Amino acid sequence: MGDPHIGFIIAAYAIAVATIGAMIGWVVLDFRRLNTQLDQATRALDSARGGAKGKLGLD
Amino acid sequence: MVNLANPTTFVELTRRVVPWLAAATAALFVAGLWLSFAAPPDYQQGETVKIMYLHVPAAWMATFIYAVMTAAALGTLVWRHPLADAAQKAAAPLGAGFTFICLVTGSLWGKPMWGTYWVWDARLTSVLVLFILYLGLMALWRAIDDSGRAAKAAAILTLVGAVDLPIIKFSVDWWNTLHQPASVFRLNGPTIAPELLMPLLAMSLAFTCLFLTLHLMAIRNEILRRRIARVTMFAAVEGDRLAPEFAARGA
Numbered sequence: 001m002g003d004p005h006i007g008f009i010i011a012a013y014a015i016a017v018a019t020i021g022a023m024i025g026w027v028v029l030d031f032r033r034l035n036t037q038l039d040q041a042t043r044a045l046d047s048a049r050g051g052a053k054g055k056l057g058l059d
Numbered sequence: 060m061v062n063l064a065n066p067t068t069f070v071e072l073t074r075r076v077v078p079w080l081a082a083a084t085a086a087l088f089v090a091g092l093w094l095s096f097a098a099p100p101d102y103q104q105g106e107t108v109k110i111m112y113l114h115v116p117a118a119w120m121a122t123f124i125y126a127v128m129t130a131a132a133l134g135t136l137v138w139r140h141p142l143a144d145a146a147q148k149a150a151a152p153l154g155a156g157f158t159f160i161c162l163v164t165g166s167l168w169g170k171p172m173w174g175t176y177w178v179w180d181a182r183l184t185s186v187l188v189l190f191i192l193y194l195g196l197m198a199l200w201r202a203i204d205d206s207g208r209a210a211k212a213a214a215i216l217t218l219v220g221a222v223d224l225p226i227i228k229f230s231v232d233w234w235n236t237l238h239q240p241a242s243v244f245r246l247n248g249p250t251i252a253p254e255l256l257m258p259l260l261a262m263s264l265a266f267t268c269l270f271l272t273l274h275l276m277a278i279r280n281e282i283l284r285r286r287i288a289r290v291t292m293f294a295a296v297e298g299d300r301l302a303p304e305f306a307a308r309g310a
Contacts, residue, residue, distance in 0.1 A: 008167045048294045
């Protein structure tokens with residue numbers, strides 16, 4: 001492509017790729033972070049229920 | 060019929076559907092980009108027309124996503140669907156992303172074609188207003204701690220902002236503008252040559268599939284966020300409930 005405006009075309013595609021990449025990254029990284037948080041919260045709940053009941057002899 | 064109002068059912072459905080949607084999105088992008096770069100140059104725009112294969116689908120997605128959010132806002136306020144506000148909240152950053160692509164690629168096309176990156180004409184200004192609406196809605200959700208109140212406030216703002224959609228669509232007809240009028244969705248059929256229309260439609264399908272994939276994933280993330288809040292609250296309540304027994308037994 002020997003178009004005089006090739007720089008504008010490359011810049012447009014680069015920005016679109018970067019923005020789409022950012023959207024995909026946001027969703028995927030958020031999912032991983034939330035899964036880790038859910039595991040931690042579930043462990044905290046289990047220890048609050050089971051651990052406490054075990055200590056109190058309620059099992 | 061699958062009960063999509065049930066978050067657990069929705070998460071399971073997402074787990075099964077997303078890989079297929081992601082694969083379809085990748086295939087459509089490969090096809091769309093191949094068609095875009097194989098398409099002949101436009102007789103007036105030259106190769107710069109290739110920017111249109113990003114700009115036009117992004118513009119369609121920008122308004123389509125806001126229409127989806129408007130439907131979700133009605134779902135929140137009128138039908139009180141349990142996933143409507145999650146769908147609305149999940150769509151806003153994606154809408155902002157596509158609107159950003161639309162604005163930037165339009166600007167990069169405008170400089171060589173119009174001689175300027177920006178003009179304050181009706182179409183460009185109304186799309187900029189849409190971008191600000193997306194950012195405003197994202198800020199609103201962050202600003203209100205109570206998720207129920209945040210969802211209602213965001214739904215009302217979304218419905219008020221929906222007035223921008225017909226303004227965007229008909230701005231090129233209602234006012235004198237530098238932006239060209241509709242050339243694809245017209246009563247008399249598209250005015251674009253088929254060689255240029257095909258890559259445009261392929262890229263539009265790719266953008267639509269990308270949105271569907273990311274939207275489903277983002278709604279699933281919202282469901283997870285609520286689950287975390289609920290489990291954390293239960294853990295705190297259990298801790299408080301058992302604390303007096305601990306103290307009484309000296310545990």
